[in-house]
Amino acid sequence: MKPKYKRVIIKLSGEALAGKKGFGIDPATIHVICQNIKKAQDLGVEIAIVVGGGNIFRGRDGEGMDRATADYMGMLSTVINALALQDALENMGVPTRVQTAIEMKEIAEPYIRRRAMRHLEKGRIVIFASGTGNPFFSTDTTAALRAAEIDAEVILSAKKVDGVYDSDPNINPNAKKIDRLSYIDVLNQGLKVMDSTAISLCMDNNIPVLVFGLDDPENIVRVLCGENIGTVVKGDN
Numbered sequence: 001m002k003p004k005y006k007r008v009i010i011k012l013s014g015e016a017l018a019g020k021k022g023f024g025i026d027p028a029t030i031h032v033i034c035q036n037i038k039k040a041q042d043l044g045v046e047i048a049i050v051v052g053g054g055n056i057f058r059g060r061d062g063e064g065m066d067r068a069t070a071d072y073m074g075m076l077s078t079v080i081n082a083l084a085l086q087d088a089l090e091n092m093g094v095p096t097r098v099q100t101a102i103e104m105k106e107i108a109e110p111y112i113r114r115r116a117m118r119h120l121e122k123g124r125i126v127i128f129a130s131g132t133g134n135p136f137f138s139t140d141t142t143a144a145l146r147a148a149e150i151d152a153e154v155i156l157s158a159k160k161v162d163g164v165y166d167s168d169p170n171i172n173p174n175a176k177k178i179d180r181l182s183y184i185d186v187l188n189q190g191l192k193v194m195d196s197t198a199i200s201l202c203m204d205n206n207i208p209v210l211v212f213g214l215d216d217p218e219n220i221v222r223v224l225c226g227e228n229i230g231t232v233v234k235g236d237n
């Protein structure tokens with residue numbers, strides 16, 4: 001198998017780490033995901049991971065709370081997830097570095113763009129924690145921002161569903177999967193691929209987003225090798 005990309009961002013939702021438990025961290029699920037990330041790295045791809053925190057706390061779930069405070073709690077949950085991923089990958093012999101956008105130097109390196117790029121060149125997987133470090137921004141926006149910053153060619157957005165649908169497939173059994181979309185389609189049709197800030201950033205910087213399901217974690221390698229299994233969001237679709 002030959003990868004199509006040299007440097008990518010993998011966006012993992014927090015929920016993906018919870019497995020069937022639906023909440024918290026399921027080490028067996030993380031193990032399988034990391035095995036497949038390792039397979040992808042073994043193909044020679046430089047990989048950075050942006051991880052969400054929805055399995056622990058999501059800013060928008062903080063009903064009645066101050067939004068900024070709730071978002072900071074969400075950012076802290078991404079740090080827990082990043083450490084779980086680091087632990088699982090390093091148990092497999094994959095060198096990693098966690099970089100956090102909110103400084104907590106006893107736990108992880110601070111985010112330093114040039115250092116992150118150097119780690120990638122040296123074959124380390126860099127896991128970005130704490131989102132952008134700012135409330136009101138999602139981890140999808142973090143993926144778009146970091147992709148632009150470190151010159152990643154593409155964002156692999158691993159989800160629970162296997163692509164983008166014209167309506168919610170969990171609610172509407174007749175929902176149709178869409179193979180290709182432009183950024184503008186996503187914005188105009190209000191499709192829930194990423195929030196509008198994240199999609200706009202991808203559009204402005206011409207970063208394609210490949211959305212696919214993590215139900216089969218081998219999909220990570222398939223997508224990297226150019227198989228059209230989910231939904232591609234880019235400028236000229």
Ligand code: GTP
Pocket residue numbers: 097098104105106107108109110118122
């Ligand atoms: P090179 O400079 O390429 O050798 O990279 P390196 O990451 O191995 O260099 P360094 O000696 O700076 O880091 C050694 C270890 O310390 C790595 O596991 C880093 O992730 C970790 N590390 C570096 N800076 C910090 C920090 O500010 N906080 C924490 N918690 N760990 C750090």
